[in-house]
Amino acid sequence: MKYDSFNNKDDLKIVKASIEQMPILANLLELYAYDFSEYWKFDIGDDGFYGYEDLPLYWTDPNRYPFIIYVKNKIAGLVMVQKGSPISDDKEIWDIAEFFILKKYKKQGVGTEVAQQIWKKFKGCWQVRVLVENEIACAFWLQAITKFIGKTPEKTVRHIKKEDWSADWFIYKFEQ
Numbered sequence: 677m678k679y680d681s682f683n684n685k686d687d688l689k690i691v692k693a694s695i696e697q698m699p700i701l702a703n704l705l706e707l708y709a710y711d712f713s714e715y716w717k718f719d720i721g722d723d724g725f726y727g728y729e730d731l732p733l734y735w736t737d738p739n740r741y742p743f744i745i746y747v748k749n750k751i752a753g754l755v756m757v758q759k760g761s762p763i764s765d766d767k768e769i770w771d772i773a774e775f776f777i778l779k780k781y782k783k784q785g786v787g788t789e790v791a792q793q794i795w796k797k798f799k800g801c802w803q804v805r806v807l808v809e810n811e812i813a814c815a816f817w818l819q820a821i822t823k824f825i826g827k828t829p830e831k832t833v834r835h836i837k838k839e840d841w842s843a844d845w846f847i848y849k850f851e852q
Contacts, residue, residue, distance in 0.1 A: 688786065689746040690755065690793055695735045701742055702731060704754045708776035715810050716841070741798075745777065745790055752786060753777040755794055761803060763836055763847070770795075770802045770852075788820045795824055795852050802852055808833065808844040817848060825850050 693701055709718075709726035721727055734742040739759040745752045756774040760767045772794070777787045795802060804821065806813050821829045829850040836845055 687748050688789055688793075689749075690743050690790060691746060693734070693742040693744050693754075697744060698731060698735070700744060700751065701734075701754055701756075702728065704744075704751070704776060705731065705774070707778070708754070708774060711776070712810075715807050716843070718841070740773070743794070745786070747781055747786060751778075752781045753790070755790055757794060757798060759798075763805065763834065763845075766801075766803075768801065769849075770798045770800055772802075772804050787816060788823065791817075791820045792824050799852050802850055804848045806846045806848070808846055814846055817846075821848050821850055 705728040706726055709716075709728070713720075713726075718726065731742075734740045734756065737758075741757040743755045743757070745754060753776045754774065755772065755776075758771050758773045759769075761769050761771055762773070772791075775787070775791070777790070781787075804817050806817050808814065818829070818831075829848045832847045832849075834845050834847055836843060
């Protein structure tokens with residue numbers, strides 16, 4: 677059965693995750709990694725999990741903020757925010773580190789509303805990184821940011837190479 681359209685902001689809650697809720701985020705990150713593995717060709721671990729080794733930092737690093745998204749009091753996803761760019765030396769920029777909406781809640785305005793509420797909460801300069809080949813995410817983020825700032829955001833393409841992966845990314849930047 678299709679979920680009712682997301683019309684009421686009161687149905688949406690974005691709750692900062694407590695350390696006791698870390699297992700909930702870990703589980704959601706597994707679903708996120710599974711969805712993302714279509715683009716990101718990483719392997720599942722020998723224990724059957726993808727893992728997210730930086731997760732504990734969200735409770736020890738004062739520049740990281742983990743949130744659980746609820747719609748009508750049901751878990752609907754996560755958003756993880758960090759101050760400082762993982763791809764440049766900019767320590768003052770806000771960055772969407774991870775963003776995941778369960779499929780049941782997609783295409784109903786939930787993601788756009790979550791993004792806008794987060795951007796309103798954390799004022800300043802923002803960047804959103806999107807894997808170029810993830811066309812659905814690229815379209816979503818362009819629409820969400822454009823709606824929020826009222827114009828097309830600045831966009832650059834950057835090839836990022838790390839120890840065990842490399843990829844092309846769109847980097848959207850805008851001022852809140």
